Amino acid sequence: MAGKTLYDKLWDDHLVKQRDDGSALIYIDRQLLHEVTSPQAFEGLRIAGRKPWRLDANLATPDHNVPTVDREKGIDGIVDPVSRTQVETLDKNCDEFGILEFKIKDQRQGIVHVIGPEQGATLPGMSIVCGDSHTSTHGAFGCLAHGIGTSEVEHVLATQCLVQKKMKNMLVKVNGKLGPGVTGKDVVLAIIGKIGTAGGTGYAIEFGGEAIQSLSMEGRMTICNMSIEAGARVGMVAVDDTTINYVKGRPFAPTEAQWDQAVEYWNTLHSDADAVFDKVVELEGSEIKPQVSWGTSPEMVAGVDGSVPDPAREEDPIKREGIVRALKYMGLEANQKITDIQLDRVFIGSCTNSRIEDLREAAAVVKGRKVAPSLKQAMVVPGSGLVKAQAEQEGLDKVFIEAGLEWRDPGCSMCLAMNADKLGQGEHCASTSNRNFEGRQGFGGRTHLVSPAMAAAAAVTGHFVDVRELTH
Amino acid sequence: MRAFTQHKGIAAPMDRSNVDTDMIIPKQFLKSIKRTGFGPNLFDELRYLDEGKPDQDCSKRPLNPDFVLNQDRYKNASVLLARANFGCGSSREHAPWALDDFGFRAVIAPSFADIFYNNCFKNGLLPIVLEEEVVDKLFRETEETEGYELTVDLESKTVTTPSGESFGFEVDDFRRHCLLNGLDDIGVTLEDADAIREYESSRKQTAPWLFNASN
Numbered sequence: 001m002a003g004k005t006l007y008d009k010l011w012d013d014h015l016v017k018q019r020d021d022g023s024a025l026i027y028i029d030r031q032l033l034h035e036v037t038s039p040q041a042f043e044g045l046r047i048a049g050r051k052p053w054r055l056d057a058n059l060a061t062p063d064h065n066v067p068t069v070d071r072e073k074g075i076d077g078i079v080d081p082v083s084r085t086q087v088e089t090l091d092k093n094c095d096e097f098g099i100l101e102f103k104i105k106d107q108r109q110g111i112v113h114v115i116g117p118e119q120g121a122t123l124p125g126m127s128i129v130c131g132d133s134h135t136s137t138h139g140a141f142g143c144l145a146h147g148i149g150t151s152e153v154e155h156v157l158a159t160q161c162l163v164q165k166k167m168k169n170m171l172v173k174v175n176g177k178l179g180p181g182v183t184g185k186d187v188v189l190a191i192i193g194k195i196g197t198a199g200g201t202g203y204a205i206e207f208g209g210e211a212i213q214s215l216s217m218e219g220r221m222t223i224c225n226m227s228i229e230a231g232a233r234v235g236m237v238a239v240d241d242t243t244i245n246y247v248k249g250r251p252f253a254p255t256e257a258q259w260d261q262a263v264e265y266w267n268t269l270h271s272d273a274d275a276v277f278d279k280v281v282e283l284e285g286s287e288i289k290p291q292v293s294w295g296t297s298p299e300m301v302a303g304v305d306g307s308v309p310d311p312a313r314e315e316d317p318i319k320r321e322g323i324v325r326a327l328k329y330m331g332l333e334a335n336q337k338i339t340d341i342q343l344d345r346v347f348i349g350s351c352t353n354s355r356i357e358d359l360r361e362a363a364a365v366v367k368g369r370k371v372a373p374s375l376k377q378a379m380v381v382p383g384s385g386l387v388k389a390q391a392e393q394e395g396l397d398k399v400f401i402e403a404g405l406e407w408r409d410p411g412c413s414m415c416l417a418m419n420a421d422k423l424g425q426g427e428h429c430a431s432t433s434n435r436n437f438e439g440r441q442g443f444g445g446r447t448h449l450v451s452p453a454m455a456a457a458a459a460v461t462g463h464f465v466d467v468r469e470l471t472h
Numbered sequence: 473m474r475a476f477t478q479h480k481g482i483a484a485p486m487d488r489s490n491v492d493t494d495m496i497i498p499k500q501f502l503k504s505i506k507r508t509g510f511g512p513n514l515f516d517e518l519r520y521l522d523e524g525k526p527d528q529d530c531s532k533r534p535l536n537p538d539f540v541l542n543q544d545r546y547k548n549a550s551v552l553l554a555r556a557n558f559g560c561g562s563s564r565e566h567a568p569w570a571l572d573d574f575g576f577r578a579v580i581a582p583s584f585a586d587i588f589y590n591n592c593f594k595n596g597l598l599p600i601v602l603e604e605e606v607v608d609k610l611f612r613e614t615e616e617t618e619g620y621e622l623t624v625d626l627e628s629k630t631v632t633t634p635s636g637e638s639f640g641f642e643v644d645d646f647r648r649h650c651l652l653n654g655l656d657d658i659g660v661t662l663e664d665a666d667a668i669r670e671y672e673s674s675r676k677q678t679a680p681w682l683f684n685a686s687n
Contacts, residue, residue: 016671017664021645025664027671029682037564039505050658053668056683065503082503082526089505126682133563133587147587149565150507151594151657159661161668165644197490198557201586231560233586254681262681297490318489318555325488416562418499437494437561443523 003272005169006236007204010144010269014127016161026144026164028156029126032112033060033099035090036418037131041154042093052097053160059121060094060101062087063111064418068381068408074105083419110384110410113137113351117221118386120250124239124266129156134351134434136227139236140220141243142269144204146233167234168278170203171271174211176285181468183361184219185353185432185451187211187283188226189291193301195281200232203279206271207237211285217246218357225352226434229298238270292338292464293436293449295326300436302338304454304466310334329438330446331426339464341448344427346371346378346405346459347441348452350415353432354383358452359391363399365456365470371404372462379406379421381413405459417442430458474596475654479577480623481550483614484540491554492561493588497570500526510566511573515541541574551622553610554581559588559599568595578624580631582607593647594657598626600641626652 004012016025038060045052052058065083075091078084087104094101102108108115113134116122124142129135133147152162172191192199205227212220220237227235237243244263247253254262289303300323302308311323311334327334332341348354348362359382371378380400382388388410391397397407414421415433423429423445432455436447450458457467501513503526512530519541521534535542541549552571558581559567568591571579577597582604584592592599602610613633614620623632626648632638650657676683 017667019646021649023644023646025661025667027668027675036502040507040565043505048656048658080503086503086505123681125679131563131565133561147563149563149568149587149591149594151565151591155658155661158658159665159668160672161661161664163646163657163661197560198583198585201557201583228561228587231557231585252684254684258681258684262679265679297492322489416494416499418502435492435494435561437492439498439517440494443498443517 002276003274005271005275005277006142006206006238006269007144007167007169007234008275010125010127011166013125014144023163023165025161027127028129028160028162029057030121030128031058031153031156032116032128032130032135033058033153034064034112034130034132035062035086036064037150038093038153039086039089040150041157042097044154045157050158052099052157055098057160058099058157059116060090060099061109061112061115062090062104064412064416066104066411067419068411068413068421071105071409079420107385107389110387111351111354111412113225114354114383114387117141117217118250118384120247120253123247123253123262124243125269129162133228134225136233136235137221137225137351139224139227139234140217141247142236142239142266144234147228167204168202170200170205170232170279170281171277172205172207173209173280173282174207174285175209175282176211177214178211178285178288181290181453181471182288183451183453184215184222186288186291188223189293189298189301189449190283190288192226192230192298193291194283195230197229197297197299198231200227200230203232204234204236205230205232207235212237213240216357217242218355221355222352226298229434239266290451290454290467292454294330294332294338295323296329296436296438297326298434298436298449300326304338304464306338308332308334308336308338341428342374342463343430343458344376345423345429346375346455347414347429347431347433348379348455349381349383349413350433351383351412352434353452354381354387356387356390358432359387359396362452362456363396365453365467366403366405366460367399369403369460371459374462375459377406378404378459379408379414381408382410384410403460414441416440430455430464473594473654473656476577476596476598476626476651478623478625478627479550480621481577482546482548483551483553483610483620483622484546484549485553485611485614486540487555487611489555490557490560493559493564493567494561496559496567497564498524500524502564502566507569508573510570511575514570514574515539545618548575550575550577551624552576552579553607553614554579556582558584560585563587565591565594568592568597572597580607580610593651596651596654598624598651600624600631602631602639602641606639
């Protein structure tokens with residue numbers, strides 16, 4: 001019999017019941033909650049007279065709607081009354097049901113996918129869900145983690161389980177070493193460019209190979225975070241010493257004898273050497289260049305030295321029409337060089353790239369330089385209050401402010417523009433977020449997905465530039 | 473949940489691939505704490521020429537005459553024809569809520585994104601995967617014939633055209649069973665409460681750190 005993949009092991013360890021009809025009950029170790037996708041779930045519990053199955057498995061924080069200025073005002077600082085109601089509703093629900101919440105003024109507040117790992121609430125081998133598609137982030141810890149809808153949020157609150165059907169296994173192997181200036185973000189954009197935005201649909205992806213193994217936990221989180229942009233709900237990396245060292249000493253991590261017992265188990269969380277994958281995709285790390293998205297789907301990417309594609313050269317009529325539509329929306333010309341794209345705003349933040357290493361990377365590029373005068377705005381939004389405090393301790397805030405970038409309070413911010421931070425119509429933005437869909441960052445806004453270093457380079461030049469030209 | 477057995481209704485063609493859930497219901501409408509009322513903002517950025525705001529009277533807004541659902545012949549559509557990878561992106565269940573609130577009961581496409589597909593079943597909205605060639609044919613016939621109606625039958629797992637041509641589709645037994653009977657998923661799972669407790673007590677032995685109180 002062939003060995004097991006990491007996904008097979010995680011599935012087996014969480015299987016409560018296999019049903020005859022092919023569905024299965026899977027146990028959920030951790031649910032993260034935020035204000036946008038939980039109110040209807042709590043309301044459902046109330047209407048049915050149900051109680052949460054296990055309170056201590058849940059952790060909540062407001063992130064999507066929170067303003068990134070005037071944090072000391074707390075909820076009163078939320079100008080939009082509809083946003084304010086949503087954040088107040090989360091507070092009320094968590095208080096009523098007894099769920100731990102890092103409220104808006106708590107220093108531990110932040111983007112759910114940043115605070116889970118930061119607190120050690122995300123532990124290797126856990127099954128983790130959240131009403132947010134970027135829950136795949138936590139797969140970086142060898143977790144079975146994925147986004148769910150609001151009905152399933154309610155289902156997990158009430159039963160601690162999900163009804164699931166097992167996915168297929170895919171291995172994405174990135175061989176060799178990454179070049180200097182090439183980050184996890186560039187790797188995942190290159191992967192999505194290769195397999196397409198539906199390439200991972202129906203699969204749980206394991207990312208492996210030397211280039212992945214050599215990444216820090218934060219780089220791995222960036223890669224797993226965007227699995228969903230390749231269509232895969234689940235993205236994972238095997239547990240190794242990097243994982244275990246990251247977890248050690250975090251507030252929710254086990255200690256003493258339980259720590260030793262946990263580490264012994266965690267060290268088994270990798271695919272067996274003879275495991276069989278349904279699909280294997282390989283990339284050469286040394287061939288990956290800093291990436292820039294030019295279109296309205298995350299698969300529409302090019303190397304920074306490349307050009308916007310010419311639809312006339314696309315043979316598939318549906319793809320051709322997709323390119324024509326994207327170029328029209330983005331206001332770009334076929335064959336235009338990526339480095340000729342002029343920018344209006346720069347956004348450094350989001351659950352993809354708002355952790356301390358991301359901020360260090362960006363600060364290293366802007367240090368001693370100034371934001372290009374042609375830009376309307378360049379902003380840095382740390383992923384949590386603790387990331388913000390760490391960055392300030394290292395003096396990164398001063399580097400950004402001296403260069404002319406805005407230093408904000410934590411939240412999802414301009415990644416999806418549910419708060420006041422948004423693009424104006426027709427504006428081009430170099431963004432470290434995860435989606436370049438039409439209107440994502442504001443009505444008529446034009447998003448280009450890049451790494452923090454590339455966003456920082458764009459901020460000081462006003463257009464895209466190969467960050468390696470500035471730093472090496 | 474509302475049961476789905478059979479539905480006959482006008483088909484509307486949404487002719488673009490990779491329609492994401494941001495497009496189905498833009499973020500500003502996600503601030504609602506209710507499950508209903510999203511219909512007027514379905515496909516908001518494609519449907520209207522101005523920027524939509526929450527709690528706005530949409531009947532006064534300028535319509536985009538080129539958008540398919542603004543054409544009189546599709547205004548009462550209840551079966552949406554779509555292209556590959558429909559519903560990709562965000563996990564927002566507001567997307568099926570908006571489709572349902574508009575009046576759609578079924579969506580037919582060559583493929584769906586996983587989370588959206590799953591969310592549909594929780595709301596009595598049936599997502600149907602048909603071969604690309606079949607979907608192409610349905611698009612052609614819908615565009616050629618005003619008032620073109622499709623009959624979707626979950627019991628027999630078929631889609632039937634006005635000329636009587638029938639196409640079979642696959643759907644998981646569990647999902648089909650729940651939808652046919654309008655079952656509450658949570659109620660079904662709670663029938664296995666003993667199995668869940670048994671799993672927990674055995675897991676507490678092998679992985680006690682997963683049960684440390686977090687608060």
